[in-house]
Amino acid sequence: xxxxxxxxxxxxxxxxxxxxxxxxxxxxxxxxxxxxxxxxxxxxxxxxxxxxxxxxxxxxxxxxxxxxxxxxxxx
Numbered sequence: 001x002x003x004x005x006x007x008x009x010x011x012x013x014x015x016x017x018x019x020x021x022x023x024x025x026x027x028x029x030x031x032x033x034x035x036x037x038x039x040x041x042x043x044x045x046x047x048x049x050x051x052x053x054x055x056x057x058x059x060x061x062x063x064x065x066x067x068x069x070x071x072x073x074x075x
Contacts, residue, residue, distance in 0.1 A: 006014075018027060 018030075022030060
């Protein structure tokens, strides 16, 4: 199991340190807060990607050459 470049032993050490520093009562509350912050960050990131792609498509559509009738009449 490898998450964020850390294996199971590293995660266990971090969990033990967190328990020692914050205590077992405070840890679930901190986990919820961290999960909520990560979710909000992911939502904002997705919104940014969507808006960026929409703008890129509009720019590409505006810069595409347009076929005009005068070009086809010259044939």
